[in-house]
Amino acid sequence: MINAPVPPHILNQILAKADAGDSTARHQAALLLSCAPFVAADLKAAARYQHGVALPPAVTIKTAYALEHWPEAQLIERLLATHNAEMQLLAALILDCRGQRQQALELMQGLDPQALPLLGYLLSYGTDNPATWLAKSPAQHPLVQLRQQELNAPYPAVTASHTELPAGMALMESFISPMACAYLKWICAPWLAPAQTVDPKTGKSLTHQIRTNASMTFSSGLACPFVIWLERQIAAAVGLPAQCQEGTGVLHYQPGQAFRPHFDAFDPSQGGAQHLLADGGQRATTVLIYLNEDFTGGETDFPRLNFRFRGKMGDLLTFSNLDAEGQRDELSLHQGLSTGAGVKWLLSKWIRQKPTDHGQRLHGSV
Numbered sequence: 001m002i003n004a005p006v007p008p009h010i011l012n013q014i015l016a017k018a019d020a021g022d023s024t025a026r027h028q029a030a031l032l033l034s035c036a037p038f039v040a041a042d043l044k045a046a047a048r049y050q051h052g053v054a055l056p057p058a059v060t061i062k063t064a065y066a067l068e069h070w071p072e073a074q075l076i077e078r079l080l081a082t083h084n085a086e087m088q089l090l091a092a093l094i095l096d097c098r099g100q101r102q103q104a105l106e107l108m109q110g111l112d113p114q115a116l117p118l119l120g121y122l123l124s125y126g127t128d129n130p131a132t133w134l135a136k137s138p139a140q141h142p143l144v145q146l147r148q149q150e151l152n153a154p155y156p157a158v159t160a161s162h163t164e165l166p167a168g169m170a171l172m173e174s175f176i177s178p179m180a181c182a183y184l185k186w187i188c189a190p191w192l193a194p195a196q197t198v199d200p201k202t203g204k205s206l207t208h209q210i211r212t213n214a215s216m217t218f219s220s221g222l223a224c225p226f227v228i229w230l231e232r233q234i235a236a237a238v239g240l241p242a243q244c245q246e247g248t249g250v251l252h253y254q255p256g257q258a259f260r261p262h263f264d265a266f267d268p269s270q271g272g273a274q275h276l277l278a279d280g281g282q283r284a285t286t287v288l289i290y291l292n293e294d295f296t297g298g299e300t301d302f303p304r305l306n307f308r309f310r311g312k313m314g315d316l317l318t319f320s321n322l323d324a325e326g327q328r329d330e331l332s333l334h335q336g337l338s339t340g341a342g343v344k345w346l347l348s349k350w351i352r353q354k355p356t357d358h359g360q361r362l363h364g365s366v
């Protein structure tokens with residue numbers, strides 16, 4: 001079975017019917033709330049509607065993986081055992097990022113050829129014309145095309161000896177594979193919305209001209225096993241607990257869009273700071289993973305360090321936002337320069353000093 005994500009307004013209509021006693025809606029609600037890669041609410045909510053409904057294996061896997069910390073080999077084994085196209089795709093992505101390309105390709109090739117266009121349609125539900133997806137032959141699917149194009153990309157990740165990196169920064173080249181980049185772009189595309197920024201005075205999120213791009217954030221309820229796995233990979237790479245992470249964000253810049261100069265760390269002198277610092281303390285570290293290369297402009301720019309960075313597909317750049325005393329580092333000011341031609345995709349991860357609600361929900365309490 002393939003699990004369908006649903007835009008919130010549709011889900012809310014179904015939930016309202018289910019709450020009014022409609023048994024079909026209850027059934028739909030249990031399935032939809034528990035599906036992967038997008039779970040529109042948390043699993044506790046699904047349980048409310050669950051009576052008599054067999055939940056898809058993905059749900060059990062996601063919950064157990066998040067809470068029991070299975071070793072990676074066990075995760076892959078269980079994903080494969082579901083015989084579910086989506087779960088097998090996740091296993092292929094993890095294997096691919098691990099450098100087991102041949103096994104990943106075999107898995108991809110073994111997938112039901114109808115499953116990928118159908119997954120594309122389901123993932124774009126409500127925002128795309130289903131006919132566009134269903135009319136595509138499986139061979140036209142971006143993930144299918146990619147497996148032929150990207151055969152020679154280097155894996156696994158290598159830590160780059162980038163002599164020109166400023167202090168406090170590190171680069172890991174090919175941290176995730178092009179197939180994984182394509183998957184992240186693909187599943188986020190239908191869910192992009194104007195990116196928000198935090199109002200320092202109130203601590204509330206709002207749209208602001210400082211940030212004109214779009215984004216999508218995987219809250220703990222939305223994270224699929226691949227995103228949970230990726231958060232743990234990031235944690236290991238930067239040596240900071242996965243529990244300290246905020247949700248994984250994916251940023252999308254159309255030509256001319258930008259994220260103007262800003263600090264990721266909060267300004268503690270502002271009124272909204274206490275509210276923001278309450279869940280995990282300061283944003284100590286930022287991790288960026290570059291998901292594509294086919295655009296001009298759009299570098300990540302650190303004006304006070306006279307440093308400008310352009311990642312290759314799958315590269316991870318990390319930098320610190322705090323100085324040795326734990327205060328906001330004034331040198332960490334940075335921006336996503338406006339893109340010229342083409343679209344820029346970037347994964348963005350902020351890591352706090354202490355565990356966050358998000359991190360503990362996905363990775364257990366510390």
Ligand SMILES: O=C(O)CCC(=O)C(=O)O
Binds near residue numbers: 335336
């Ligand atoms: O788009 C970029 O290059 C920078 C993104 C950024 O500053 C952030 O996500 O905090």
Ligand SMILES: [Fe+2]
Binds near residue numbers: 262263
């Ligand atoms: Fe930033």
